[in-house]
Amino acid sequence: MNRRAFVTGLGAILAAPLVAEAQPRRIGFLSSNSASLAQHLVNAFRQGLLELGYVDGQNIRIEYRFADGKFEPLPALAAELVGLNVDVIVAGASNAVFAARVLPQQSPS
Secondary structure, three states: OOHHHHHHHHHHHHHOOOOOOOOOEEEEEEEOOOOOOOHHHHHHHHHHHHHOOOOEOOOEEEEEEEOOOOOOOHHHHHHHHHHOOOOEEEEOOHHHHHHHHOOOOOOOO
């Protein structure tokens, strides 16, 4: 899947109506890398969202979590994002995706 198709799909998720919610949508960004190593991915992600009209701090809020090249903290970081009630978690590396996927299902609050 290319970046444009992914960001377009994410845009569709963000555009889905919620019950008259005044707060911006929240995105969790989960990376197995350090913040500095993932910076080029963060920049591309933010640029793709910007092209769709989404600006962090204005109409969306992005919560970043980085595992600094280690697998062990990924499940806890993913759980932390779920605890923040993000609308979607973006995870590029397969180990980060796995960490987010194995979280127990939570009922909507």
